[in-house]
Amino acid sequence: MLDIRYLRQNIARVEERLATRGQQIDLGPFVKLEGQRRNVLQEVETLRNQRNVVNRAIGEMKKKGEDFTSLTAEMGKVSDRIKGLEGEINRIEDELSVIMLTLPNLPHEAVTPGGGPEDNQVLKYWGEKPRLDFTPRPHWELGEDLDILDFARGSKITGARFTLLKGGAALLERALISFMLDLHTEEHGYHEVLPPFMVNRESMTATGQLPKFAEDLFRLENTEYFLIPTAEVPVTNIHRGEILAEADLPLSYAAYTPCFRAEAGSYGKDTRGLIRQHQFNKVELVKFTAPEQSDGELERLTDHAEEVLERLQLHYRRVSLCSGDLGFSAARTYDLEVWLPGQGTYREISSCSNFGDFQARRAGIRFRREKTGRVEHVHTLNGSGLAVGRTLVAILENYQRADGTIKVPEALKPYWRGKVPLISRPS
RNA sequence: GGAGAGAUGGCUGAGUGGCCGAAAGCGAUCGCCUGCUAAGCGAUUGUACGCCCCAAAAGGUGUACCGCGGGUUCAAAUCCCGCUCUCUCCGCCA
Numbered sequence: 001m002l003d004i005r006y007l008r009q010n011i012a013r014v015e016e017r018l019a020t021r022g023q024q025i026d027l028g029p030f031v032k033l034e035g036q037r038r039n040v041l042q043e044v045e046t047l048r049n050q051r052n053v054v055n056r057a058i059g060e061m062k063k064k065g066e067d068f069t070s071l072t073a074e075m076g077k078v079s080d081r082i083k084g085l086e087g088e089i090n091r092i093e094d095e096l097s098v099i100m101l102t103l104p105n106l107p108h109e110a111v112t113p114g115g116g117p118e119d120n121q122v123l124k125y126w127g128e129k130p131r132l133d134f135t136p137r138p139h140w141e142l143g144e145d146l147d148i149l150d151f152a153r154g155s156k157i158t159g160a161r162f163t164l165l166k167g168g169a170a171l172l173e174r175a176l177i178s179f180m181l182d183l184h185t186e187e188h189g190y191h192e193v194l195p196p197f198m199v200n201r202e203s204m205t206a207t208g209q210l211p212k213f214a215e216d217l218f219r220l221e222n223t224e225y226f227l228i229p230t231a232e233v234p235v236t237n238i239h240r241g242e243i244l245a246e247a248d249l250p251l252s253y254a255a256y257t258p259c260f261r262a263e264a265g266s267y268g269k270d271t272r273g274l275i276r277q278h279q280f281n282k283v284e285l286v287k288f289t290a291p292e293q294s295d296g297e298l299e300r301l302t303d304h305a306e307e308v309l310e311r312l313q314l315h316y317r318r319v320s321l322c323s324g325d326l327g328f329s330a331a332r333t334y335d336l337e338v339w340l341p342g343q344g345t346y347r348e349i350s351s352c353s354n355f356g357d358f359q360a361r362r363a364g365i366r367f368r369r370e371k372t373g374r375v376e377h378v379h380t381l382n383g384s385g386l387a388v389g390r391t392l393v394a395i396l397e398n399y400q401r402a403d404g405t406i407k408v409p410e411a412l413k414p415y416w417r418g419k420v421p422l423i424s425r426p427s
Numbered sequence: 428g429g430a431g432a433g434a435u436g437g438c439u440g441a442g443u444g445g446c447c448g449a450a451a452g453c454g455a456u457c458g459c460c461u462g463c464u465a466a467g468c469g470a471u472u473g474u475a476c477g478c479c480c481c482a483a484a485a486g487g488u489g490u491a492c493c494g495c496g497g498g499u500u501c502a503a504a505u506c507c508c509g510c511u512c513u514c515u516c517c518g519c520c521a
Contacts (some may be wrong), residue, residue, distance in 0.1 A: 041477055045490045059445035075501040392493045
């Protein structure tokens with residue numbers, strides 16, 4: 001959510017900055033409603049003040065045993081009037097909040113303008129594409145041949161875009177989760193949490209999934225609970241409605257969760273393999289910072305995500321999203337794209353964003369400045385560290401050998417606990 | 428799933444219709460005092476929104492908030508209704 005006072009005073013500027021996202025937004029209705037709200041508010045507050053003054057007098061008169069019935073009839077009318085105006089304010093505020101909750105975040109000043117993915121900027125490459133002396137195969141072929149990815153049974157059990165992981169793939173997935181969590185908690189200083197995988201409407205609204213993107217979510221029938229599309233939601237909501245101590249910032253959390261996405265509107269895209277599933281695992285990094293820390297912490301957080309790829313020796317690039325490709329809540333985003341030789345393409349494996357105070361304002365997450373004692377909204381950040389399913393895909397495709405077996409990366413050896421770090425077809 | 432009890436400020440906890448944004452204690456901050464420490468004394472100590480002032484901050488002023496939402500009343504932390512959450516007991520269960 002944007003700062004309503006900033007918005008009020010910078011209508012043209014905000015329209016201009018939101019336009020860089022590629023959508024024209026007319027703030028005229030906002031200006032009108034906002035003006036109405038203040039007018040009615042002033043009127044109702046004046047009346048309430050009048051009521052309070054008279055009621056105090058009535059209290060005095062009653063104590064003295066004086067007759068105050070002449071005042072009650074008049075005050076009854078005032079109260080009716082107040083009630084009517086309160087109803088009006090509620091209507092105005094409901095309309096206003098719909099607008100406020102559906103306005104996207106302002107892009108960070110460092111974000112380059114652009115219309116879509118084609119305008120994103122590649123900031124760096126790390127490593128090299130593996131040199132294979134055979135034609136690399138896509139992970140779905142490798143996985144089926146090795147009998148570790150069972151797409152047919154996944155869709156039998158549930159439906160399209162669900163996959164059964166077996167044997168080496170199940171172990172690899174579990175090893176990756178542990179590896180990522182161990183790295184972030186032991187070396188990068190994150191505090192591990194394991195949150196609920198279902199959240200309520202308030203939590204979804206706080207991080208920005210609701211009210212606008214309900215069709216992307218799975219909602220549990222007969223409840224107001226939703227399956228989380230990312231750990232960002234429950235973890236950011238840990239501190240919803242709280243005032244944090246400045247000395248505690250930045251707060252850094254790492255969480256493993258499954259993620260559930262309806263993938264509405266993606267029919268026909270990435271239908272083969274593990275790339276776009278309704279359920280996938282992710283290790284997420286979340287930070288709460290003071291405003292002046294958030295730019296630096298985004299760099300750190302992205303470095304931490306990159307460290308996972310580097311230890312796994314996976315070639316990747318860092319991309320800075322242009323204004324037109326930014327997500328709804330994000331002020332600034334870096335994507336990490338890993339090389340997939342089986343498909344001959346770079347594929348997003350992490351998305352690291354600074355949300356500024358956008359989520360913090362929706363969620364009411366603030367901190368108290370030590371020097372002044374004043375409260376301010378924190379900045380929130382999060383990033384995948386990493387998407388586990390896609391990391392598994394990258395390992396299968398990058399570590400495949402001519403005979404179709406998979407050599408497990410050195411960094412994961414401890415998680416194989418003495419077994420030969422190789423995935424091959426059981427004999 | 429059934430029965431009961433509860434939800435008040437950073438914390439503990441009083442408050443059953445008006446003098447209550449809320450006693451008292453603890454904690455915290457600032458000051459005083461004591462050679463240090465401890466103790467003691469005094470002051471301050473919620474948030475949001477509107478208006479005034481203002482470059483801004485500070486300040487002034489009004490309104491709202493005692494889990495959430497509605498109702499009764501001239502007036503609600505207090506009475507009534509609904510909901511949420513917590514605790515206890517029973518049932519069920521990993």
